[in-house]
Amino acid sequence: MIDLYYWPTPNGHKVTMFLEETGLPHRIVPVDIGKGEQFKPEFLAISPNNRMPAIVDHQPLGGGTPLSVFESGAILLYLADKSEQFIPADLRGRTAVIEWLFWQVGGLGPMAGQNHHFSRYAPERIAYATERYVKETNRLYGVLNKRLAGRAFIAGEYSIADMAAYPWIVPYEAQGQNLDDFPDLKRWFETIKARPATIRAYDLAPQYRTDTTMSEAAKKVLFGQTATSVAKPS
Numbered sequence: 756m757i758d759l760y761y762w763p764t765p766n767g768h769k770v771t772m773f774l775e776e777t778g779l780p781h782r783i784v785p786v787d788i789g790k791g792e793q794f795k796p797e798f799l800a801i802s803p804n805n806r807m808p809a810i811v812d813h814q815p816l817g818g819g820t821p822l823s824v825f826e827s828g829a830i831l832l833y834l835a836d837k838s839e840q841f842i843p844a845d846l847r848g849r850t851a852v853i854e855w856l857f858w859q860v861g862g863l864g865p866m867a868g869q870n871h872h873f874s875r876y877a878p879e880r881i882a883y884a885t886e887r888y889v890k891e892t893n894r895l896y897g898v899l900n901k902r903l904a905g906r907a908f909i910a911g912e913y914s915i916a917d918m919a920a921y922p923w924i925v926p927y928e929a930q931g932q933n934l935d936d937f938p939d940l941k942r943w944f945e946t947i948k949a950r951p952a953t954i955r956a957y958d959l960a961p962q963y964r965t966d967t968t969m970s971e972a973a974k975k976v977l978f979g980q981t982a983t984s985v986a987k988p989s
C-alpha cells in the first residue's frame with residue numbers, strides 16, 4: 756500500500772495519473788496547501804521542502820521499514836522502477852525518459868509555475884516578469900512540439916516523461932499559449948487527455964478541492980514563505 760500526499764495541482768496530478776494507469780494500491784492523504792498543511796511536522800518529516808506530492812511506500816521492494824519519497828520526478832521514477840511500467844528497461848530508452856523527466860521538473864514546471872504566479876496571482880502587474888515567463892513557457896512548448904514531431908510520445912511508448920509534462924500543458928490558456936501554434940504538441944495533448952486513466956485522475960480533483968480560486972488567506976500561506984516557515988513547527 757502506498758500513501759500519496761496529494762493536492763489537485765499539476766504536480767499532484769502527475770502521480771494520480773501514474774497510479775490510475777497502473778492500479779497500484781494506494782490511499783490518498785490530502786494536503787491542503789492553501790491552509791498550510793504542508794508545514795505540519797509530520798508532513799515535513801517526509802517532504803522537507805514543504806511541497807506535495809510525496810509518497811510513503813509501506814511495502815518497498817526488498818522489504819524493510821516504509822520508504823518515503825518527495826519530489827514528483829523522483830516519485831514517478833521510483834514507482835516506474837518498482838512496477839516496471841512506463842519506463843523502458845533498455846539503457847537508451849530509459850535514459851531518454853529520464854532526460855525528459857528532468858527537463859520537465861527543472862524547466863517546464865518551474866517556468867510555467869512562475870508564469871502562473873506573475874500572470875494570475877501577483878498583487879500587481881509586472882510587465883517584465885509576466886513577459887519573461889510567458890516567453891520562456893512559449894520556448895519550452897516549442898521544444899516539446901519539436902520533440903514530438905514524428906513521435907507519438909516524448910520518449911518511445913507512453914511513459915512517466917509524458918505524465919510529468921501533461922499537467923503543465925493543461926493550463927495553456929492561462930499561461931498565454933495557443934496550442935494551435937504547436938500542432939504536434941496539440942495532438943499529443945489530446946491523446947493523453949482522452950486516456951481513461953487521465954480522465955479518472957482529473958476526476959479526483961473536485962473531491963478534494965471544490966473552490967479553484969485562490970483566496971487571500973491561501974496567497975498569504977503560499978507566497979510569503981521564508982526559511983522561518985520550515986524552521987518552526989506549525
Ligand SMILES: N[C@@H](CCC(=O)N[C@@H](CS)C(=O)NCC(=O)O)C(=O)O
Binds near residue numbers: 764767806828976
Ligand atoms: N519540484 C516539486 C514541486 C512541487 C510543488 O511545487 N508543489 C506545490 C503545488 S504544485 C506545493 O506543494 N506548494 C506548497 C507550497 O508552496 O507551500 C515537485 O516536482 O514535486
